[in-house]
Amino acid sequence: MPSTVYWGSSQQTQLDHNETLPAKLDLILDRLHIRDRVKDKTVAIKMHLGGNIGYSVIHPVFVRRVVQAVLDGGGKPFVTDLPHATADAYTRGYTAETLGCPIYPSTGLEEKWYKTVPYEYCQMTEFHLGGAIVEADFLVDLAHVKGHPATSYGAAIKNLALGCVTGTTRSAMHDVSHFDPYFFKDKCPDEATRVAIRESCPFGAIVDDKEDPDGLHLHHFMCNQCLRCHEVANGAFVIRRSNFMAFLEVNVISAKLVLDTFAPGNATYINIANHMTPVCDCFGFTGMAILPDAGIFGSDDIVAVEQATLDMTARTPVIEENLPLSMEILSREGHPLQWFQGPDKDPYEQMEIAEKMGLGSREYELVDVLPVREPDYKKVHYIPASGKK
C-alpha cells in the first residue's frame, strides 16, 4: 500500500499569506497529527543548522511553526544538530528566542555523549549515535533539500545519517568509499604514469596518498565520473560505482540505526525544498539556487518523503546558468543533481536500498494540502501588506 506524502507547493494563486509555505507547513503539521502524538514526550527536531555565513538553511519562521505545534501538543521540543553547528547557530538566526525552544548538540559539547551500536559494513564495526537523539521520545526530521557532493542529493536520510553521529563515525562512514581498491600499482608502470593519472583530473580529485608515497587517493566527493583519468591510467586507476554507492548505502544504514532508537510511530519527516544549492549546507556559504523551489513534503515514511521530493525536483532541469563555473554538466541523465555530481551518486538507487532495508516504501500517494487554482480574474486584486489599513 502506498504511503501518504503531504505536499505544499511553492506556487500561489493569490497574494495571500495563507497560500505561502509557512502556512502550508501548518497544514502539513495538521495532517501529520503532530499535536496528537507528542504529549509529555521529549521531541528532537533534527535539523542541519548550516555553517559559517551560509543562509540557504531552513528559515527560523518554519522551525518556529514546528516548535509551536509540538508545544501545543504538550511536548517538550528541542532543536539539535552536531556540536560545531549548534555552537555558532546564533550567527545564522537560530536562538532559543527565535525558535521557541532550546538548541542542543546531538552528540554533546565534546562529542562524548553517545551510544555505541555494533554494525558491520565495509571496514566499519560500530556506529556512535548521539545521546540527544537516543534519549528523545519523538523525532521530527526537519531537513533542507539540496545537492550534496558525495550523495548528489541530501535531505531526510542524510540529515539523520550524518547529523546524529560522532565525528569518529562520520569519518568512518566517509571511508567506506575507499573499501574497494581503485589504484592498482601492479598495473602502473612508473612514477610518470602515476603523476599523469593524478594530473589528469581537472577537479583535483586525485591526490597523493598521505599514507603511501607510491599510492593515489581519490576524493570521491570531488569526482563527477568524467573518466578523463581512465584515458591515461590503462587500468591502473579505476572509477568504481561501488565506491560511490557504498557511501549512499552507509547513509541508509546510519539513518536506520537512528530510527531504530524510536518506538514505532514516533518519527515524522519534513523536507523543505527551497533555495536548493549544488552542495551541502555544511559548506558554510550560499550560492544561487540551481533548481526551482519545489515546496514542502511531509510524511511518516522517510523513503516515501524522499522519493516524492526526488520525483518533484526532477520535473525541472538544473538552472545551468546558476551553477558555479567550476562545476561541469556531464550528462542530462538521471536526477538533475546527478547531471553535475555524476551518474554513480544515484539517489534513486539509494531509495531502493532504503526500501529493501525496511525503512519505508517508494510507492506513495501525493496529497496537495492547498492546490493552486485558476484565478477568477474579475476578483483578482492587489492585497495590501498585512497590518496596513
Ligand code: SF4
Ligand atoms: S573520473 Fe573525472 S572527476 Fe573523477 S577522478 Fe577521474 S578525472 Fe577526476
